[in-house]
Amino acid sequence: MSARQAIRRIPVAMAAVLMAIGVIGFVVALILNVFVLDRYDAYGEVPIPGVGTVHLPAGEVTVNLHTRVISSPSGGGLPVPPISVAVTPPTGVPEPEFQESIGMTTTVNNDSRRRLWRVRVAEAGDYQITTDGEVGAYIAPRLAFGKPSGHWAFVWVFPAVFVLGLLDLFAARLFRARRGSPMGAAIGPETDLNEDRFIPQGEGIRIEQLKTITALRDSGALTEKEFAEEKRRILRGH
Incomplete structure (x- = not known):
């Protein structure tokens, strides 16, 4: 391969590298966010049914259904049974605001969880949690109060890199087409016999x-x- 042909291949090679980085990076970042950075039970758990005290920080807290399963849930993921939860805040503190936020199911070694709510906590403190629900079909069900991952925005960097590589590949092929040959060489009546071509x-x-x-x-x-x-x-x- 001549030096000129090698130079012509650089844009395609760069596009391939960018697309590979985009795909691999997206998968790795997604796995890290789901299994490592998303601390779904960071603040504590309360059995269903049951009563417990959990120290919650001010800000957003996730509430997840956490249970054991015999096999990984299929279809729509871990089924969500009717569950009720009551939160008693410290004296003088407003009650936390619940917002339904059904998330995807994550299962590791028959340990399964699924986000049910996002909670806005006004002030940090010890909150009494009372739970109940129709959970007879579940193994050791509980509500886990955790910390959402703050790195989801980073995940979408890699799709952007993939799209950039795709655009680079498209531009390289368009340039070759305009040059009039598969390898981008301008072969025509005025081409010198000494020009580097096949x-x-x-x-x-x-x-x-x-x-x-x-x-x-x-x-x-x-x-x-x-x-x-x-x-x-x-x-x-x-």
Whole structure:
């Protein structure tokens, strides 16, 4: 491969690298956010039914259904049974604001969880949690109060990188098409024989032979008659 051909391949290679980074990075970032950075039970858990005290910080808190399963849930994920929860805040503190926010199911080693609510806590403190629900079909069900991952915005950087690579690939192919050949070389009537381009092996040999006899004629080593005979022989392929 010549240097010029190698340079022409750089945009396509860069596009392939960007697209690979986008796909791999998105998968890795998604896994990290779901299994590592999303601390679904950071502040504590309360059994269902049951009563417990959990220290909650001010700000957003997630509430997740946490249970054991025999096999990984399929279809719509972990079914959500009717669950009620009552929160008694510290004296003088407003009650937390619940907002329904059903999330996807995450299962690791038969340990399954699914987000049910996002809660806005006005002030940090010890909150008494009372739970109840129709959870007879679940193994050790409980509500887990946790910390949402703050890195979801980072996940979407990688789809942007993938799209950038896709645009780069499209631009490279468009440029090649405009140049008029699959490899982007401008091959036409005005193309110099010495230009770096692909030439069939037999044709290349004949061109080199014609150059040689031309040089011999110009130097006086061949007469015009001898030059003409050699040229006819070369063009006939002998």
